[in-house]
Amino acid sequence: MQVIQQRQGVASPSQAARRPSRPVAVRCENAGSSTRPSSISPQPNRRQLLSAVMAAPLLQCLPWAAGRPAAAAEIGGEGPRYLTPEQQAAIDGVFAAVMPKSKAPVMVRLVFHDAGTFSAATGDGGVNASIRFELDRPDNFGLKRGWNVIEAAALRLKGTAADGIVSKADLIVLAAAYGVRITGGPAMRVAVGRLDAAAADPDGRMPELDFSAQQQLANFADKGLGAQEFVALCGSHTLGSKGYGDPVTFDNTYYKTLLAAPWTDKKNEMAQHTGIATDHVLADDPTCRPLIQRYAADQPAFFRDFAAAFEKMSCVGVQWA
Numbered sequence: 001m002q003v004i005q006q007r008q009g010v011a012s013p014s015q016a017a018r019r020p021s022r023p024v025a026v027r028c029e030n031a032g033s034s035t036r037p038s039s040i041s042p043q044p045n046r047r048q049l050l051s052a053v054m055a056a057p058l059l060q061c062l063p064w065a066a067g068r069p070a071a072a073a074e075i076g077g078e079g080p081r082y083l084t085p086e087q088q089a090a091i092d093g094v095f096a097a098v099m100p101k102s103k104a105p106v107m108v109r110l111v112f113h114d115a116g117t118f119s120a121a122t123g124d125g126g127v128n129a130s131i132r133f134e135l136d137r138p139d140n141f142g143l144k145r146g147w148n149v150i151e152a153a154a155l156r157l158k159g160t161a162a163d164g165i166v167s168k169a170d171l172i173v174l175a176a177a178y179g180v181r182i183t184g185g186p187a188m189r190v191a192v193g194r195l196d197a198a199a200a201d202p203d204g205r206m207p208e209l210d211f212s213a214q215q216q217l218a219n220f221a222d223k224g225l226g227a228q229e230f231v232a233l234c235g236s237h238t239l240g241s242k243g244y245g246d247p248v249t250f251d252n253t254y255y256k257t258l259l260a261a262p263w264t265d266k267k268n269e270m271a272q273h274t275g276i277a278t279d280h281v282l283a284d285d286p287t288c289r290p291l292i293q294r295y296a297a298d299q300p301a302f303f304r305d306f307a308a309a310f311e312k313m314s315c316v317g318v319q320w321a
């Protein structure tokens with residue numbers, strides 16, 4: 001790991017954690033990961049194959065953890081790592097050029113739909129940029145404009161300090177984190193090193209629009225995400241045009257609106273169109289309601305829990321280069 005840090009100029013997670021006034025670090029400590037070398041592009045090299053075969057799922061997300069196979073560490077390069085300030089600045093510069101604030105909502109939705117194919121039960125799917133092969137699925141309606149941003153960003157990165165450093169899957173996560181930041185949400189530092197898939201992930205893993213709250217919770221549980229993480233992540237529905245507030249302001253309006261339930265106002269036609277059916281059922285659910293009340297009353301708590309949940313979601317199913 002030290003060799004890699006010297007060669008690539010990356011900071012270790014423990015160094016990063018000690019620095020003052022850091023954004024929340026997206027470190028991938030708790031997320032599930034899978035080993036599926038055959039669907040990964042570019043062809044895995046010896047280092048990547050060794051990493052995939054040798055590292056247990058949790059250890060793949062914990063390069064600094066005790067017990068990591070020594071051989072993999074000596075070969076070096078594998079596992080999540082952080083961008084240098086120069087690389088992060090290059091990436092931010094590119095997003096500033098290709099991603100106006102109005103695109104922030106679709107970028108945050110894009111990372112969820114790339115991650116959302118992960119199933120802990122089968123150990124496949126996850127954050128691997130397979131979304132590019134899945135844009136025709138009804139679930140993914142409207143996400144082509146998000147993918148276009150990723151393509152444009154990848155092109156613009158050529159010749160910058162971040163050229164060749166990040167995969168398309170990393171860019172999807174970085175773009176979402178950037179979108180959250182520029183709309184006023186928590187600043188999150190993203191680990192990079194995800195491998196891109198060469199084919200679509202299995203279909204039928206995204207939550208259905210008529211799911212009950214408990215069905216949604218079960219769907220997220222199979223992605224390795226618990227109730228608190230589910231409710232915190234859904235807070236990003238405050239972005240976009242579903243009537244939760246300013247479409248490009250990331251705040252806790254979503255939770256306040258769920259408690260007010262404006263869609264039940266029979267006299268107000270406009271208010272009845274606020275939100276989507278899967279949101280409407282959450283405030284009546286005994287598991288979700290206390291979390292909704294907490295985030296409605298305490299925006300900093302929402303930001304903290306959102307950042308932690310985003311970290312976990314951004315690593316589900318990931319194979320690290």
Ligand code: HEM
Pocket residue numbers: 104105106108109112142207208209216233234236237239240241276278
């Ligand atoms: C049960 C879970 C979820 C369901 C059923 C769901 C469904 C939807 C639907 C139907 C839309 C409207 C799309 C449109 O008309 O443009 C939407 C928008 C959005 N979703 Fe979700 N979503 C879920 C969870 C999440 C999560 C976990 C995230 C993020 C981590 C997320 C992020 C977003 C964002 C940011 C938008 C606004 C996109 C835009 O305006 O372009 N959603 N979601």
